[in-house]
Amino acid sequence: xxxEWPLWEVFIRGQHGLNHRHVGSLHAPDAEMAxxxxxxxxxxxxxxxxxxxxxxAAITASSPSDKGPLFEPANxxxxxxxxxxxxxxxxxxx
Amino acid sequence: MYAQLVQTDGLKKPEEMSPEERAFQERIxxxxxxxxKEWMPEGYRKTLIRQIxxxxxxxxxxxxxxxxxxxxxxxxxxxxxxLAKVQDEAGHGLYLYCAAETLGVSRDELMELLHRGKMxxxxxxxxxxxxxxDMGAVGWLVDGAAIMNQVPLQRTSFGPYSRAMIRICxxxxxxxxxxxxxxxxxxxxxPQQKAMAQDALNRLWYPSLMMFGPSDKDSVHSAQxxxxxxxxxxxxxxxxxxxxxxxxxxxxxxxxxxxxxxxxNEEKGGYDxxxxxxxxxxxxxxxxxxxxxxxxxxxxxxxxxxxWFREGLVAHxxxxxxxxxxxxxx
Amino acid sequence: MPSLPDMNTPDVAELAREAAAxxxxxxxxxxxxxxxAFLEFLLRLGDTTLILGHRVSEWCGHSPALExxxxxxxxxxxxxxxxxxxxxxxAEVEGKGRTADDLAYLRDAWDFRNLxxxxxxxxxxxxxxxxxxxxxxxxxxxxxxxxxxTDARVGEIAAKALKEVAYHLERSxxxxxRLGDGTEESNRRMREALEALWAxxxxxxxxxxxxRAVAEAGIAPDPESLRAAWEATVRDVLEQATLAVPASTFAxxxxxxGVHTEHLGYILAEMxxxxxxxxGSSW
Numbered sequence: 001x002x003x004e005w006p007l008w009e010v011f012i013r014g015q016h017g018l019n020h021r022h023v024g025s026l027h028a029p030d031a032e033m034a035x036x037x038x039x040x041x042x043x044x045x046x047x048x049x050x051x052x053x054x055x056x057a058a059i060t061a062s063s064p065s066d067k068g069p070l071f072e073p074a075n076x077x078x079x080x081x082x083x084x085x086x087x088x089x090x091x092x093x094x
Numbered sequence: 095m096y097a098q099l100v101q102t103d104g105l106k107k108p109e110e111m112s113p114e115e116r117a118f119q120e121r122i123x124x125x126x127x128x129x130x131k132e133w134m135p136e137g138y139r140k141t142l143i144r145q146i147x148x149x150x151x152x153x154x155x156x157x158x159x160x161x162x163x164x165x166x167x168x169x170x171x172x173x174x175x176x177l178a179k180v181q182d183e184a185g186h187g188l189y190l191y192c193a194a195e196t197l198g199v200s201r202d203e204l205m206e207l208l209h210r211g212k213m214x215x216x217x218x219x220x221x222x223x224x225x226x227x228d229m230g231a232v233g234w235l236v237d238g239a240a241i242m243n244q245v246p247l248q249r250t251s252f253g254p255y256s257r258a259m260i261r262i263c264x265x266x267x268x269x270x271x272x273x274x275x276x277x278x279x280x281x282x283x284x285p286q287q288k289a290m291a292q293d294a295l296n297r298l299w300y301p302s303l304m305m306f307g308p309s310d311k312d313s314v315h316s317a318q319x320x321x322x323x324x325x326x327x328x329x330x331x332x333x334x335x336x337x338x339x340x341x342x343x344x345x346x347x348x349x350x351x352x353x354x355x356x357x358x359n360e361e362k363g364g365y366d367x368x369x370x371x372x373x374x375x376x377x378x379x380x381x382x383x384x385x386x387x388x389x390x391x392x393x394x395x396x397x398x399x400x401x402w403f404r405e406g407l408v409a410h411x412x413x414x415x416x417x418x419x420x421x422x423x424x
Numbered sequence: 425m426p427s428l429p430d431m432n433t434p435d436v437a438e439l440a441r442e443a444a445a446x447x448x449x450x451x452x453x454x455x456x457x458x459x460x461a462f463l464e465f466l467l468r469l470g471d472t473t474l475i476l477g478h479r480v481s482e483w484c485g486h487s488p489a490l491e492x493x494x495x496x497x498x499x500x501x502x503x504x505x506x507x508x509x510x511x512x513x514x515a516e517v518e519g520k521g522r523t524a525d526d527l528a529y530l531r532d533a534w535d536f537r538n539l540x541x542x543x544x545x546x547x548x549x550x551x552x553x554x555x556x557x558x559x560x561x562x563x564x565x566x567x568x569x570x571x572x573x574t575d576a577r578v579g580e581i582a583a584k585a586l587k588e589v590a591y592h593l594e595r596s597x598x599x600x601x602r603l604g605d606g607t608e609e610s611n612r613r614m615r616e617a618l619e620a621l622w623a624x625x626x627x628x629x630x631x632x633x634x635x636r637a638v639a640e641a642g643i644a645p646d647p648e649s650l651r652a653a654w655e656a657t658v659r660d661v662l663e664q665a666t667l668a669v670p671a672s673t674f675a676x677x678x679x680x681x682g683v684h685t686e687h688l689g690y691i692l693a694e695m696x697x698x699x700x701x702x703x704g705s706s707w
Contacts, residue, residue, distance in 0.1 A: 003408050004202045005489070007195060024261065025192040026491055027201060029404075029602075030411035036595055040495035041185060045265070061131060157485035157493075164481050168698035168707035169525045170474075170511075173481070174504045180484050181497035188490045226698055226707070284705050392486065400488020403549050403603070406610025410602040 007056040008034040010041075012048035020052050028053075105317040122323050127253040130196035138322055139197050142252055144213070145324060146194040147204045151215035153187035155208075155389050159223040160232055168226060175272050176229060182269070186262045193254040209394045217375060218305050220383030221298065227280050227287070231294035233273015235302040235340065241270055242336050243306070246326035255324070274343065281347045288348070295344065296352045300370040306333040308372055338364045457641035461634040462575075463517050464537065465644055467527070468680050469566075470510030471538035474528055475688070476559060477503030478695055479546055488549055495595065499556070502588040509581045529699040533688045540679040541624035543688045547617065550603055550610065554617035557596035561657040562628045564593045565650040574642035597661045604665025615667055626675020628654070 005027040011020035023042050028034035034053040042048070078084050087094050108116060115135055121128065128134055157180050164180060167173035191201040207213040218236055223229065244266065247259045280291040307329040310316040319325035337356075344351050355368045377383065480500040487493035511524035541559060546552045567589055570582035603610040629651045631639070639646040662669050678684060698707065 003405070004200055005404065005408065007192070024189055024258075025195070026188060027489065028491065029407040030414065032598070033407070033411075033602075036598070037491040037495065039591075040498050041188060041491060044181075044185070044494075044498070063131070154485070154490070161485035164484055165478060165694050166697050168529070168705075170504055170508050170528055171525075172707055174501055174508075177481050177484060177497055177501055177504070181494055181501075184485070184490050184493045184497070188494070191490070279707060283707075284702065286702060287705055396486040396488065400492075400549060402607070402609045402613065403488040403492075406603045406606030407599075408606075409610070410606040413605065 005029050008038075008053045009056050009059060010034075010038040011052040011054070012038070012042060013050040014048050015046075020050065023047070025056060031055075105321055119321065122251045122321075126251075127256060128251050129253045137318070138324075141319060141322070142255065142324055143194055143197050143199050145319075146190055146197075146255055146258075147199070147207070147213055148215060150187045150190035150194060150204065151208045151213060152219065153183045153190060155215040155219045155393060156236075157183045157187075158389050158392055159219055159221070159385075160229060162223050163226060163229050166226070167229075172229075172276075179233070179269055179272060182265050185265070189258040189261055190255075193252075193258040196254045205397060209390070209397060211381070211390070214379065215389075216305060217378045217383065218301050219389060220378050220386045221301050222385050224297070225290050225294060227277070227290040227294035228298070230273050230276030230280055230291065231298045233269055233271075234277050234343070235273075235295075235298050236305070237266065237269040237273055238340060239302050239305045239332075239336050241266060242332045242339075243327075249323070249326065251323035277347055277349075281349065291347065292349050295349050299352050300374075303333055303336070303367075303370045304372075304375045304378075306330075306336065308375070309369075334364050337367050341365055457643060458634075458637045459517060461637035462641075462643060463514055464634045465638045466510055466514035466517060468537040468539075470507050470514055470524075470527070471536045472542050473503045473510060474507040475536070475538045475691060476542035476556075477501075477507060478691055479542060479544075480552070480556070482546055483549075483552065492549075496552075499592050499595075502585075502592065506581070506585045506588070509585075513577055513581065525699075529696045533684050533692055534682040536679075536682060536684065536688060536692070538679050538684075538688075539624070539627050540676050540685055541621065541627065543679070543685055543691060544621065544624060545687060547620070548613060550613040551617040551620070553596055553599050553603070554614060555621055556592065557600045557661065558621055558625050558658070560589060560593040560596045561661075562625075562650060562654050563589050564657075565653045566645065569645035569650065573644065578643060593657075597657070600661055600667075601664045604662070604667045611666065614665065618662070618667055619670055622670040622672060623674050623676050626673070627677050627679060630675065630677055630680070632680070 006029075007025055008028055008031075009025050010023050012023045013020045026034065026037050026041055028037045031053055035051055038051045038053055043051070074080075106115065108119070111119065114133055118128075118133065118135060118138075128138075160176060160183075161180050164173065164177050167176050191204060194204060195201055204213065208215070218239075223232065241263070244259055244263055248256055248263055250256045250259065277291055280287040310329045316325060316328065320328075341351060341356065351367075353368045355366065357366055358364075359366045378386070381387075477500045480496055480503065483496050484493065484500070487496055507528065508524050511527045515522045515524055515527055539559075541555060544555060546555075564586070567582045567586040571579055571586055573579040573582065600614065604614045605611070629647045631647045635644070635647055638644045659669055698705075
């Protein structure tokens with residue numbers, strides 16, 4: 001079997017100014033072609049205005065077994081959320 | 095469905111499971127998604143690779159029967175719609191191959207397995223598209239049957255598969271409708287056009303019913319897949335739902351479902367209908383359908399003829415990277 | 425009407441409305457020009473995009489990689505869309521109550537005015553890409569000039585098509601460069617494609633009295649005026665592709681006056697089959 005085109009992860013920023021969002025993957029021989037392919041594959045329905053591509057191999061992911069230690073401590077820090085605070089109605093919108 | 099006859103090992107009882115397997119099953123029961131790098135039973139991984147792979151193969155082989163009419167579409171608008179639809183199928187294949195790749199198999203490996211006949215694709219695509227009305231009937235019946243299966247699969251337990259299905263279902267919305275729109279046009283047209291529409295329904299009705307796979311009443315394979323939430327409904331449930339949905343649609347068109355036994359059953363709140371000829375189904379699966387050799391041949395030819403192209407681009411990318419490298423090192 | 429599952433995203437309906445709103449031309453006075461020449465010009469362009477769109481669509485499901493399959497289908501879809509606009513305008517200018525579909529599906533080869541280049545068979549994937557590149561480089565220059573047409577309808581269609589074609593050109597030049605400067609085999613195939621297609625490029629720049637009439641009215645550029653920019657693009661891309669520009673200046677001609685290669689008849693036999701076999705039907 002000949003050498004396979006590497007896999008790329010595609011991130012697209014939509015019309016409304018939100019962050020780039022992961023939309024899927026594709027194969028391409030290099031970054032420039034990955035951008036073109038992403039345009040053809042992932043924006044057929046007018047989905048985006050900006051594309052990022054990243055080699056899948058370059059992504060470092062958090063380990064699933066760390067899920068507890070990484071994310072659960074945030075559960076107890078309820079004071080980070082605005083709903084934690086009772087503000088009297090008279091103060092108005094805050 | 096697109097993964098008819100994916101075999102798995104028998105269903106394990108909780109007491110036969112290892113502690114990891116039990117924890118895994120509990121996560122699925124709680125409705126959690128399983129992500130690629132997480133621990134999973136080998137059977138789960140293998141079954142998913144086969145199922146997603148077959149699904150992906152079905153999408154790209156499924157381009158061929160409809161692609162057969164792109165150059166003969168009767169108006170510019172029909173040509174554009176059909177081309178966009180067949181292009182979407184290539185896209186769906188691409189999303190699904192990527193989902194399978196998260197399980198540690200490469201797209202090229204899956205392609206090789208398809209080309210060597212080691213992996214299957216849906217039996218329906220081994221039937222020919224003989225008239226323009228088939229473009230209507232395929233969209234209406236085949237995509238209609240596929241949607242029955244794909245909508246629940248959006249909730250499947252494997253994250254990348256579920257996300258691919260969500261994207262596919264979103265895009266699929268126009269496929270069945272365009273098929274039905276072609277049928278409506280044909281049925282409102284000349285007597286010849288209407289006859290063509292009836293002929294398409296006659297030929298594609300039973301093959302569409304076969305898409306759901308044989309009855310799975312007693313199948314342990316199906317039970318394991320359902321426990322893992324990679325199969326969401328039984329074949330019979332989906333087939334019944336499909337018939338119940340399709341019969342009134344055929345009546346609206348003024349077409350007759352080619353089944354003299356078809357009748358409404360008040361008690362079960364659904365139609366009674368005849369089973370397809372399962373010996374034909376197994377013949378088609380075994381490679382003896384009307385188009386098996388043509389379909390696979392076309393895929394192999396596209397792959398082999400394109401090898402120089404894929405290699406040429408890799409060679410260029412390597413040269414370009416090498417030309418850049420000394421500059422970066424300075 | 426039986427209910428079909430409704431999974432349309434809201435913006436699909438929005439896009440469909442927008443497209444419908446744009447399909448109606450407002451009444452704009454036509455510049456003073458021989459209407460036969462204007463019609464001829466529109467047919468030359470509309471037939472060319474029609475036949476190339478047809479050829480490119482033949483690849484759907486058969487390309488060397490899924491990403492390419494999808495990309496080429498986008499090119500074909502753009503060309504079919506442009507055809508609907510050019511032939512739609514042609515039908516309007518002709519004023520005989522025909523539609524774009526009538527023009528596409530109910531004329532014989534001798535009435536077709538497309539360039540010979542676009543009816544050439546696809547050959548291998550490299551051949552198809554080389555044909556696309558040689559065409560895109562011309563198409564881009566043409567549309568660029570047409571965007572400033574004295575006919576507002578022409579200008580409007582050209583401006584829309586130009587955005588699509590700018591991307592076609594970017595893509596086809598990129599692939600020609602990569603394959604020319606790829607493996608020995610990809611280089612050989614691209615060289616062979618270039619040599620086989622070169623003699624069909626000259627027709628893009630030849631002018632007859634009809635071309636001159638629309639050029640004088642400011643509707644379209646003089647074909648010869650596009651040559652320098654086209655040659656500059658082609659030279660630049662072929663150089664990066666390590667391919668030599670062929671020396672021959674011989675040009676096959678005839679498409680623009682309805683004298684075609686044998687291939688066009690087969691394209692039409694296939695494309696027009698349903699309209700011919702079931703005349704008067706609605707599809």
